Amino acid sequence: xxRKALFAAAALFFGVTxxxxxxxxxxxxxxxxxxxxxxxxxxxxxWPTTLAVILAEFPDVTHERYAKSPGDTVNFLNxxxxxxxxxxxASDTVYFSPGHVSPDSEAVFGSLRDxxxxxxxxxxxxxxxxxxxxxxxxxxxxxxxxxLPHTKTYYDGLGLGSFGALTNDAMALAQSAGKDVTRNSNxxxxxxxxxxxxxxxxxxxxxxxxxxxMFERWKFAEPLRYxxxxxxxxxxxxxxxVHEFAHVRGFHHATTNRWGPLGDGQKNGPSGSSFGACPxxxxxxxxxxxxxxxxxxxxxxxxxxxxxxxxxxNNYIINLTRSSDGQxxxxxxxxxxxxxxxxxxxxxxxxxxxxxxxxxxxNIKGSNPEVANAVDLIxxxxxxxxxxxxxxxDIFRPDGAYxxxxxxxxxxxxxxxxxxxSLSHFxxxxxxxxxxxxxxxxxxxxxxxxxxxxxxxxxxxxxVRDTGSAYHLVxxxxxxxxxxxxxNGGNSWSGFRRLSSGxxxxxxxxxxxxxxxxxxxWQRYTGSTHVxxxxxxxxxxWGSTQTLDSxxxxxxxLPVIASPAANELMVVYRSGGxxxxxxxTDNGSSWSTAATISGTALNSPTVAPAKTAWGANxxxxxxxxxxxxxxxxxxxxxxxxxxSAAYNLSFGLPGNLSQHANPSVAASGDLAYWHPHTAxxxxxxxYANRVILHKxx
Numbered sequence: 001x002x003r004k005a006l007f008a009a010a011a012l013f014f015g016v017t018x019x020x021x022x023x024x025x026x027x028x029x030x031x032x033x034x035x036x037x038x039x040x041x042x043x044x045x046x047w048p049t050t051l052a053v054i055l056a057e058f059p060d061v062t063h064e065r066y067a068k069s070p071g072d073t074v075n076f077l078n079x080x081x082x083x084x085x086x087x088x089x090a091s092d093t094v095y096f097s098p099g100h101v102s103p104d105s106e107a108v109f110g111s112l113r114d115x116x117x118x119x120x121x122x123x124x125x126x127x128x129x130x131x132x133x134x135x136x137x138x139x140x141x142x143x144x145x146x147x148l149p150h151t152k153t154y155y156d157g158l159g160l161g162s163f164g165a166l167t168n169d170a171m172a173l174a175q176s177a178g179k180d181v182t183r184n185s186n187x188x189x190x191x192x193x194x195x196x197x198x199x200x201x202x203x204x205x206x207x208x209x210x211x212x213x214m215f216e217r218w219k220f221a222e223p224l225r226y227x228x229x230x231x232x233x234x235x236x237x238x239x240x241x242v243h244e245f246a247h248v249r250g251f252h253h254a255t256t257n258r259w260g261p262l263g264d265g266q267k268n269g270p271s272g273s274s275f276g277a278c279p280x281x282x283x284x285x286x287x288x289x290x291x292x293x294x295x296x297x298x299x300x301x302x303x304x305x306x307x308x309x310x311x312x313x314n315n316y317i318i319n320l321t322r323s324s325d326g327q328x329x330x331x332x333x334x335x336x337x338x339x340x341x342x343x344x345x346x347x348x349x350x351x352x353x354x355x356x357x358x359x360x361x362x363n364i365k366g367s368n369p370e371v372a373n374a375v376d377l378i379x380x381x382x383x384x385x386x387x388x389x390x391x392x393x394d395i396f397r398p399d400g401a402y403x404x405x406x407x408x409x410x411x412x413x414x415x416x417x418x419x420x421x422s423l424s425h426f427x428x429x430x431x432x433x434x435x436x437x438x439x440x441x442x443x444x445x446x447x448x449x450x451x452x453x454x455x456x457x458x459x460x461x462x463x464v465r466d467t468g469s470a471y472h473l474v475x476x477x478x479x480x481x482x483x484x485x486x487x488n489g490g491n492s493w494s495g496f497r498r499l500s501s502g503x504x505x506x507x508x509x510x511x512x513x514x515x516x517x518x519x520x521x522w523q524r525y526t527g528s529t530h531v532x533x534x535x536x537x538x539x540x541x542w543g544s545t546q547t548l549d550s551x552x553x554x555x556x557x558l559p560v561i562a563s564p565a566a567n568e569l570m571v572v573y574r575s576g577g578x579x580x581x582x583x584x585t586d587n588g589s590s591w592s593t594a595a596t597i598s599g600t601a602l603n604s605p606t607v608a609p610a611k612t613a614w615g616a617n618x619x620x621x622x623x624x625x626x627x628x629x630x631x632x633x634x635x636x637x638x639x640x641x642x643x644s645a646a647y648n649l650s651f652g653l654p655g656n657l658s659q660h661a662n663p664s665v666a667a668s669g670d671l672a673y674w675h676p677h678t679a680x681x682x683x684x685x686x687y688a689n690r691v692i693l694h695k696x697x
Contacts, residue, residue, distance in 0.1 A: 106234065199227055254286075257384070263377075285374075300444055301444055301492050360396070409446070559571055
């Protein structure tokens with residue numbers, strides 16, 4: 001009777017601010033997600049041993065009824081007992097359907113303690129203390145709620161300040177009643193406020209802090225959403241508590257939709273009811289930080305890796321670094337089936353009867369769980385939409401609507417690129433499923449390109465081997481120039497780096513090596529002309545990009561480079577209807593003025609170092625030309641202190657050979673005398689086909 005009189009008095013003065021307050025409006029950085037507020041104030045990074053719960057109600061909204069308007073109150077359809085809160089939060093292994101249901105007769109899948117016991121492999125079950133007294137000592141009656149000094153409308157009007165104001169007021173009331181509201185690394189507070197979730201009060205937590213805020217009831221309905229109370233709003237299940245409690249641990253929001261509780265997976269449960277009764281398992285990277293799952297590191301290529309689903313996840317992770325900006329990113333691969341535990345109401349699981357499951361692949365940015373969206377699920381259908389029709393296709397399978405046998409930088413529709421769009425060169429290959437066991441190959445340093453001209457043009461060297469037997473590779477993909485190396489005969493590749501500046505339209509790199517130094521030239525089209533670039537690797541580092549020609553013309557210059565002797569570099573490229581050259585005698589620190597090679601035609605050049613009768617420091621240049629009417633020929637020049645006259649390599653060949661094109665030149669021989677070798681293709685009218693020809697110079 002006393003409580004009813006207090007409520008009636010409050011209703012009579014609906015909208016009038018009550019003077020008494022213990023509120024402290026907290027100002028802090030925050031992130032808002034789906035109207036859930038996570039306030040960044042990290043203090044502790046551990047799960048507490050004890051969670052103390054305070055139930056607080058308002059003069060205008062109690063656990064029994066709410067003021068719809070001044071003088072007009074509405075009773076909630078269900079009023080919840082002390083035992084209802086205990087069962088949902090603190091019970092052990094009994095709060096499961098069909099033996100138990102929620103106080104609204106909805107299916108349940110365990111308590112908050114049961115959930116964390118499952119997530120931790122029974123290494124962690126927080127002790128739950130409900131600080132509110134039982135009414136007449138009877139757990140089957142509603143508990144004695146603490147009456148807050150302000151209306152719910154007042155707190156909701158404080159915006160972000162509502163979190164600090166409401167929780168501080170609730171803790172002050174509990175403390176004045178002799179309750180222990182101590183907060184430290186091993187003891188945190190949960191304040192549950194009466195009635196439905198509200199827009200600004202909402203659920204909220206200090207990230208890595210001492211408390212979180214939760215709503216007693218949870219109903220969402222258009223068009224009013226969370227702005228009003230609903231008479232039939234049901235009991236809030238433990239999924240929402242999982243979400244906010246994880247914030248208290250120090251885990252920020254994740255971009256995971258219904259696949260993890262730090263995303264929208266806190267809401268999982270049977271369709272149409274049990275909103276949040278069966279939340280998704282905690283995202284595996286978060287679980288690994290407390291040793292609840294083991295992540296097997298991927299340190300190199302691995303064939304026939306088995307991912308076994310047996311209740312204890314067998315997950316793999318590869319830690320990489322973006323070449324574009326040095327940002328650490330990881331890919332975590334796990335086998336997720338739908339047949340047990342909190343997997344049973346994942347998207348498409350249908351209570352454990354759906355499926356089959358498959359691979360979930362997560363991108364992890366950095367190593368700090370307190371950063372918003374550090375965890376991001378890679379959706380197999382490449383659709384981040386959080387809707388029932390899209391979500392079941394987020395999981396990778398080897399068959400079905402989006403079949404994958406290989407997932408890599410250019411797989412479709414989903415791919416394993418870094419978040420900034422740069423290439424990871426990591427691949428999950430040969431994906432097969434046998435029951436609950438998934439077998440894959442992991443490929444690191446995976447070579448991939450979306451360009452049909454990744455290693456074009458002919459005569460433009462892309463691969464070299466140094467004196468230490470390491471291979472160095474340059475190639476083009478996505479209109480940028482990239483470098484990788486292999487120290488094990490090409491079995492795996494590392495050292496991935498973008499050499500171009502990220503501005504697009506880069507093509508046709510060429511590579512030379514001498515004494516551990518690397519020299520790369522390539523071209524870029526600006527929209528009206530081509531630019532020729534050079535970049536050098538020396539003394540363990542890549543130098544800055546040099547511009548060798550800023551206006552090489554509209555036709556592709558196809559630059560090539562050779563190192564004929566120590567400190568010597570020769571670059572040849574097409575420009576202005578002829579071939580041009582530039583020479584360096586100091587390993588590319590400076591260059592001679594660009595000059596034209598007399599009498600050369602605008603065709604693809606190829607160069608190689610050589611030692612000839614003219615001596616050392618000689619460069620051999622071969623190119624195709626059509627300067628002789630009605631035919632084409634392969635011409636060879638030498639450079640020592642100047643360019644020699646042209647040698648026509650096609651001269652004297654049988655008359656059935658014509659249309660000579662696409663030369664490539666290299667040198668071989670002993671240290672004293674390197675012979676240039678030139679190979680090219682030509683049309684053979686006798687066989688009506690093209691043939692490969694070779695001459696030693």
